Amino acid sequence: MIVGKRDSITKDYMENPARFADLFNGFCFHGAxxxxxxxxxxxxxxxxxxxxxxxxxxxxxxKYRDVLKVLTKTDGKTAYCILGVENQSEIxxxxxxxxxxxxxxxFANQISAVANSRKNNHNKACxxxxxxxxxxxxxxxxxxxxIVVHWGADEWDAPLSLQEMYPKDIDDSVRQYSPDYxxxxxxxxxxxxxxxxxxxxxxxxxxxFIKYSKDKQRIHDLVDNNPKFKSLNREAVQTISVCANVxxxxxxxxxxIDMCKAIEDMKEDVRMEERLxxxxxxxxxxxxxxxxxxxxxxxxxxxxxxxxxxx
Numbered sequence: 001m002i003v004g005k006r007d008s009i010t011k012d013y014m015e016n017p018a019r020f021a022d023l024f025n026g027f028c029f030h031g032a033x034x035x036x037x038x039x040x041x042x043x044x045x046x047x048x049x050x051x052x053x054x055x056x057x058x059x060x061x062x063k064y065r066d067v068l069k070v071l072t073k074t075d076g077k078t079a080y081c082i083l084g085v086e087n088q089s090e091i092x093x094x095x096x097x098x099x100x101x102x103x104x105x106x107f108a109n110q111i112s113a114v115a116n117s118r119k120n121n122h123n124k125a126c127x128x129x130x131x132x133x134x135x136x137x138x139x140x141x142x143x144x145x146x147i148v149v150h151w152g153a154d155e156w157d158a159p160l161s162l163q164e165m166y167p168k169d170i171d172d173s174v175r176q177y178s179p180d181y182x183x184x185x186x187x188x189x190x191x192x193x194x195x196x197x198x199x200x201x202x203x204x205x206x207x208x209f210i211k212y213s214k215d216k217q218r219i220h221d222l223v224d225n226n227p228k229f230k231s232l233n234r235e236a237v238q239t240i241s242v243c244a245n246v247x248x249x250x251x252x253x254x255x256x257i258d259m260c261k262a263i264e265d266m267k268e269d270v271r272m273e274e275r276l277x278x279x280x281x282x283x284x285x286x287x288x289x290x291x292x293x294x295x296x297x298x299x300x301x302x303x304x305x306x307x308x309x310x311x
Contacts, residue, residue: 006089006242007066010151013239014067014085019201024083026198027147027186035083039076043068065102070142082106084146089243091150093158096165099146100181106144111135150187151243153213160185202236205229206243213244229259275299276310283311 115134
């Protein structure tokens with residue numbers, strides 16, 4: 001259930017064109033604004049691959065990518081390349097194969113689209129080779145770039161390439177002619193702050209918080225010394241909350257959240273729960289009333305009213 005919630009929230013978070021563009025600008029171009037949000041167009045994230053069952057019967061299987069967009073040229077109409085994001089709340093030990101399949105299906109869909117277009121327009125092939133494939137020698141494919149975003153605080157300890165998944169003792173000649181595929185990985189625990197600073201949107205703050213989420217002192221220093229955390233977008237705070245396992249109180253209807261206050265509110269909730277537990281334990285073990293237990297703990301009068309309503 002928690003993983004499903006993370007997947008849903010991170011998908012919604014990365015569908016935002018500004019963050020999506022920022023991810024590619026930061027990772028591929030060191031922060032240079034090469035991908036403009038207004039030049040991105042949503043694509044269908046479903047693809048159909050036809051594997052073969054044991055009896056040789058083709059079985060259509062639908063695969064879903066997380067976020068897929070086409071980047072257009074300066075005219076905003078002509079496609080330039082296809083960009084995809086795969087969100088991983090957990091480490092996937094076969095990610096190179098999974099991503100390779102997604103990218104291959106995206107290329108295959110392009111060829112199918114060209115072939116269908118030519119068929120519908122009754123275009124005649126120049127020769128049998130072009131007729132069979134439906135893809136002419138003059139046709140071109142759009143490049144496909146997929147970035148895997150790991151939303152965890154741990155380092156990615158799974159293979160980053162297909163070659164890493166082969167046996168170590170495989171013959172070099174076999175390895176030389178075997179295909180390879182590398183994944184483009186964004187994993188905050190494995191990135192320096194300088195690299196994370198390539199991102200210009202609130203993606204930077206989200207990834208930094210996740211990176212240091214297991215170090216309370218670093219988190220406090222990060223939030224206290226970065227004014228961006230004083231007013232962070234609601235979606236960013238929700239993403240931090242589910243990915244870093246931090247139960248923030250996010251006020252209903254507020255779009256900008258003060259993370260400093262959210263952390264203090266969370267700490268106060270923990271303190272209240274600890275006091276309530278202490279009061280209840282004294283009542284049970286000593287047979288005291290709630291008032292006697294609170295007096296024994298020397299709680300201020302204004303706090304006693306709060307706890308009395310909760311016991």
